[in-house]
Amino acid sequence: MALDRKDLAILAELTTNARASHTELANKVGLSSTALARRQKALEDDGYIQAYQAALDLAQFGLTTTVLVRIALESQSDEALKAFEAEVVKCPSVVRCFLMSGTDDYILIVLARDIQDFERIHRTELSRLPRVARVQSSFALREVVNRAVPTVVFGETRR
Amino acid sequence: MALDRKDLAILAELTTNARASHTELANKVGLSSTALARRQKALEDDGYIQAYQAALDLAQFGLTTTVLVRIALESQSDEALKAFEAEVVKCPSVVRCFLMSGTDDYILIVLARDIQDFERIHRTELSRLPRVARVQSSFALREVVNRAVPTVVFGETRR
DNA sequence: TCTCCTTGGGCACACCGACACGCATCCTGG
């Protein structure tokens, strides 16, 4: 299935206003409400739209500190990876975890209230992860770009 | 303003089903639709809920490769930072960019179709960024955790 | 060239549900 510009316009709008009604979207895209409803349903059924979710302001919850954590394991054996991953998914402050190529085995993104809070997270969550050989933390001083979807998606021109 | 468990339950549910109706949410949380409507509006007005957005399946768009890019600048002067940041926000394949403490100046998260596509991005987007001294790329082999909101948010117990 | 068929769009309508309001109740704290 290929997407045309109107599909991309629908997706671009829904990534901003997920609760927009059919008529509302139809006006912005330049379609009738029924044609738009068909397209939107197709985008959902074909899996382009995974879900509709509320975006929370994490700063409002006091989570203003982002930390990148590099973790190297004692060994890269399959058993060690499985043991580590089974535990890291339980860490409540971890929002992302990548298994990486290169020297570092894993990279985590951790959200904390402040530096003191990260010390607590380091002690209660990270240091309890199994098979860890080395942990290296870097603090994010500022977030320059934060997009859910790369703009390249909406720039494609098919059809 | 403090949030109680019901507020957190509302937020937890809305981060999954942003289009849920008042009655639907009310049943899950254990409130009447009118009490829920008041709370939801308060959460929006107080800024806890920033927006409602559709989550796209980026793999459906062919973006299956995540790359972490470490960038060091020639100098950390304010002018160099500003020049770099003004350009990096224009890169269509960059989804996140942090100004970091420590040795690396910036860390980017880039989404690409595959390794060949990242070569193109490296050539057309990254290598054109100003004041760059060193670029180091690491490929994510797998995404172990990917959460929009840390689970710690919903575990708080106030009131 | 003509015709058939498919695909996508628009119009109209009817139904169902959501949303907002008013009011009574309850609980808690002063």
Next chain:
DNA sequence: CCAGGATGCGTGTCGGTGTGCCCAAGGAGA
């Protein structure tokens, strides 16, 4: 005992959503 805040119920109105039908455009085949 009272006052304020929060809840729940009921109701009415409004809007969205889904359906059926028709139309236009384009492609395939005879």
